[in-house]
Amino acid sequence: MSFVEYGDTIKDGDTAIVFLGHESMFPVKVQHGTVTQTKYGVIRHSTDLIGKKYGSKVTCSKGGWVFVLHPTPELWTMNLPHRTQILYSTDISIITMMLELKPGSIVCESGTGSGSLSHALIRTVAPTGHLYTVEFHQQRAEKAREEFREHGVEHLVTVTNQDVCKNGFGVSNLADAVFLDIPSPWEAIAHAKSALKAEGGRICSFSPCIEQVQRTCLAMEEYGFTEINTLEILLRVYNVRTISLQIPDLGIAAEDNSSTGFDSSNPSHQGSPCANLQQGTVQFKSGVPLREVVGHTGYLTFATKS
Amino acid sequence: RKIIFEKQWFYLDNAIGHIYGTTFEVTNGGNLQPKQEVEETTTETKEAGTDNRNIVDDGKSQKLTHDDIKALKDKGIKGQEIVQQLIENSTTFRDKTEFAQDKYIKKKKKKYEAVITIVKPSTRILSTMYYAREPGKINHLRYDTLAQMLTLGNIHAGNKMIVMETCAGLVLGAVMERMGGYGSIIQMYPGGGPVRAATSCFGFPKPFFDNLHEFPLSKVQSLLSGTFTTETLPADAEENALVEEESNGLTEEKQTSLQETEEEPAPEAAMEINPTEEQDVMDVNSEDVEFKENKEKENKENVREKQIKQWERRKKLLEAAALLREKNADGLIVASKFHPTPLLLSLLEFVAPSRPFVVYCQYKEPLLDCYTKLRERGGVINLKLSETWLRNYQVLPDRSHPKLTMSGGGGYLLSGITVVLDKGKSDSSNSEALKMEEPSSKRCKLQDLPC
Numbered sequence: 001m002s003f004v005e006y007g008d009t010i011k012d013g014d015t016a017i018v019f020l021g022h023e024s025m026f027p028v029k030v031q032h033g034t035v036t037q038t039k040y041g042v043i044r045h046s047t048d049l050i051g052k053k054y055g056s057k058v059t060c061s062k063g064g065w066v067f068v069l070h071p072t073p074e075l076w077t078m079n080l081p082h083r084t085q086i087l088y089s090t091d092i093s094i095i096t097m098m099l100e101l102k103p104g105s106i107v108c109e110s111g112t113g114s115g116s117l118s119h120a121l122i123r124t125v126a127p128t129g130h131l132y133t134v135e136f137h138q139q140r141a142e143k144a145r146e147e148f149r150e151h152g153v154e155h156l157v158t159v160t161n162q163d164v165c166k167n168g169f170g171v172s173n174l175a176d177a178v179f180l181d182i183p184s185p186w187e188a189i190a191h192a193k194s195a196l197k198a199e200g201g202r203i204c205s206f207s208p209c210i211e212q213v214q215r216t217c218l219a220m221e222e223y224g225f226t227e228i229n230t231l232e233i234l235l236r237v238y239n240v241r242t243i244s245l246q247i248p249d250l251g252i253a254a255e256d257n258s259s260t261g262f263d264s265s266n267p268s269h270q271g272s273p274c275a276n277l278q279q280g281t282v283q284f285k286s287g288v289p290l291r292e293v294v295g296h297t298g299y300l301t302f303a304t305k306s
Numbered sequence: 307r308k309i310i311f312e313k314q315w316f317y318l319d320n321a322i323g324h325i326y327g328t329t330f331e332v333t334n335g336g337n338l339q340p341k342q343e344v345e346e347t348t349t350e351t352k353e354a355g356t357d358n359r360n361i362v363d364d365g366k367s368q369k370l371t372h373d374d375i376k377a378l379k380d381k382g383i384k385g386q387e388i389v390q391q392l393i394e395n396s397t398t399f400r401d402k403t404e405f406a407q408d409k410y411i412k413k414k415k416k417k418y419e420a421v422i423t424i425v426k427p428s429t430r431i432l433s434t435m436y437y438a439r440e441p442g443k444i445n446h447l448r449y450d451t452l453a454q455m456l457t458l459g460n461i462h463a464g465n466k467m468i469v470m471e472t473c474a475g476l477v478l479g480a481v482m483e484r485m486g487g488y489g490s491i492i493q494m495y496p497g498g499g500p501v502r503a504a505t506s507c508f509g510f511p512k513p514f515f516d517n518l519h520e521f522p523l524s525k526v527q528s529l530l531s532g533t534f535t536t537e538t539l540p541a542d543a544e545e546n547a548l549v550e551e552e553s554n555g556l557t558e559e560k561q562t563s564l565q566e567t568e569e570e571p572a573p574e575a576a577m578e579i580n581p582t583e584e585q586d587v588m589d590v591n592s593e594d595v596e597f598k599e600n601k602e603k604e605n606k607e608n609v610r611e612k613q614i615k616q617w618e619r620r621k622k623l624l625e626a627a628a629l630l631r632e633k634n635a636d637g638l639i640v641a642s643k644f645h646p647t648p649l650l651l652s653l654l655e656f657v658a659p660s661r662p663f664v665v666y667c668q669y670k671e672p673l674l675d676c677y678t679k680l681r682e683r684g685g686v687i688n689l690k691l692s693e694t695w696l697r698n699y700q701v702l703p704d705r706s707h708p709k710l711t712m713s714g715g716g717g718y719l720l721s722g723i724t725v726v727l728d729k730g731k732s733d734s735s736n737s738e739a740l741k742m743e744e745p746s747s748k749r750c751k752l753q754d755l756p757c
Contacts, residue, residue: 055659093457103486230699
């Protein structure tokens with residue numbers, strides 16, 4: 001397995017994702033002799049994991065079962081240990097497309113943070129591209145290097161421990177795209193420009209506050225970037241639920257014994273509700289929004305180097 | 307060749323040889339000339355008002371008439387000059403606020419300065435373009451939704467992907483771009499053959515198409531039940547059907563200059579299409595897709611050629627069938643006008659366990675049904691029904707605000723991960739399904755909530 005190439009069976013040294021149920025999962029480092037505790041019991045790596053096909057159901061010691069999944073950057077994003085606030089797949093998706101990333105692309109990123117976006121970028125530019133990622137925090141930079149090694153992608157990424165605003169990305173006239181997720185991105189625009197290839201390179205800056213965005217847009221204009229465009233993207237998830245609504249008792253008309261004309265054969269907007277007039281309810285399937293949803297992550301500003 | 311786009315017409319000849327991203331001006335003769343970087347002289351300190359309380363919109367503030375302007379244009383006066391003339395002949399211009407002046411200038415420039423930028427095609431460009439100009443052709447798949455599909459589906463080099471789309475080949479092209487020519491794709495198609503009009507706009511090099519296969523949906527059931535033969539091919543029926551081609555890119559339509567080439571159903575060894583038939587030209591970001599391949603004129607087929615073609619087609623079909631039969635695809639992408647449930651239930655059979663799949667539907671309800679049927683079938687986890695909202699912003703000093711909110715118009719996605727299908731133990735998967743369907747007010751279900 002690797003984060004950039006699918007494998008079929010679980011091997012010693014793999015990072016696998018243990019899936020227990022709805023939105024409940026965690027990563028596990030597969031190793032001979034080790035065990036992993038879950039609420040369903042113990043998983044013994046040597047017997048339960050190694051050699052099994054990814055996607056298999058694994059029964060734990062207490063009788064409950066889990067699924068073991070092949071890692072992907074998306075699953076990693078949902079399960080990685082946070083050292084900083086991370087970017088989630090919704091933002092990552094639009095960033096990837098708007099930066100026009102594909103196999104062979106050279107990308108620069110700062111800051112590395114917890115490596116959520118980094119893993120996704122590496123996956124997209126593999127096998128012939130490269131990610132140059134800059135992190136000014138020494139421990140985070142080291143942890144990132146370690147993770148990339150463990151995940152078998154170290155040949156696709158270079159982690160540099162420095163301040164991108166002072167020292168740039170370590171490359172010049174090379175990158176197809178640059179991504180900035182730092183407190184003062186306008187201070188790095190000049191370095192971004194020099195890192196980018198001569199013509200056609202794309203840049204993206206992610207900032208939670210509109211004031212940061214304003215400063216960054218000005219800097220981009222100053223440095224001759226074109227097609228400057230700011231957007232934000234939000235995810236709306238729906239839960240699929242079968243809903244039963246009661247039919248109100250409006251009494252009975254004088255002669256007939258039908259109710260108010262609300263008929264089981266009368267199709268409603270929801271498709272074909274299964275009316276159950278005996279019990280006075282109508283059932284239908286609905287996509288119900290979550291009660292609490294993310295309202296804001298950050299503004300994404302894109303531009304092109306002309 | 308003449309290109310007509312948004313009331314502009316011009317020839318592309320002079321563009322050849324310039325780098326992508328070059329901005330051109332359209333001269334009077336319809337020729338393109340690289341635009342010089344002109345310093346904006348109009349931004350010096352000039353007269354401006356404070357608000358519009360005294361500005362009356364009576365339509366009389368512009369002293370130049372239509373005829374005057376036309377005369378200027380005919381004289382060959384550059385767009386910039388015309389805008390300058392308009393400003394000078396407007397009685398209300400100097401009363402406008404600076405912001406209003408900016409806006410006015412921008413608007414006039416757009417109308418009178420014929421400036422074109424030629425850009426290299428990419429998923430970003432083509433998907434935003436298609437959504438803006440031909441959303442009906444792509445089932446109203448908005449570009450951010452497409453972006454989600456590519457990431458959720460973990461599309462990357464080396465995958466073996468199954469793609470089923472009726473989006474003019476845009477989704478296929480996007481998948482191909484993210485795979486960079488590595489791996490393989492089997493495109494499932496309805497009817498006689500796959501439509502790949504948009505795919506050719508990407509300008510992929512020929513080798514990208516070497517590992518692109520196609521397989522007719524009408525043969526899926528037979529493949530699944532083991533009764534597949536190559537006897538009746540959908541393509542054979544259309545062998546002598548008229549091939550709709552645009553031999554000339556000229557279009558009188560003002561709405562769009564996008565053309566669709568209905569390709570011959572038979573999967574040709576080399577997808578040779580005349581690239582200049584698909585000219586997607588945009589306003590300020592006009593695009594000219596430059597291809598190197600030229601279309602071969604269709605020769606009259608004699609019987610022998612026909613036979614060879616049929617044999618080749620059969621061979622390709624068998625290849626595709628063999629690939630599908632391995633049932634080890636790395637992912638499934640569906641984005642079509644058809645009801646998604648039957649597609650998913652059948653095509654998932656070809657996907658390996660622990661692989662992502664994503665289904666797009668313009669409407670939510672069919673995905674509700676799909677979700678339910680998938681739960682009944684089992685073999686899938688992490689099902690998620692979602693939609694993305696997109697908001698563009700105008701960021702200008704003292705004038706930053708959202709531009710428009712796009713939501714509800716971009717379609718819905720149902721995504722999930724395959725697992726080993728327990729054919730015998732549907733009980734356990736059902737109980738798990740029930741367990742997952744229980745509404746839980748306690749749990750934090752938010753994917754994106756920072757924890």
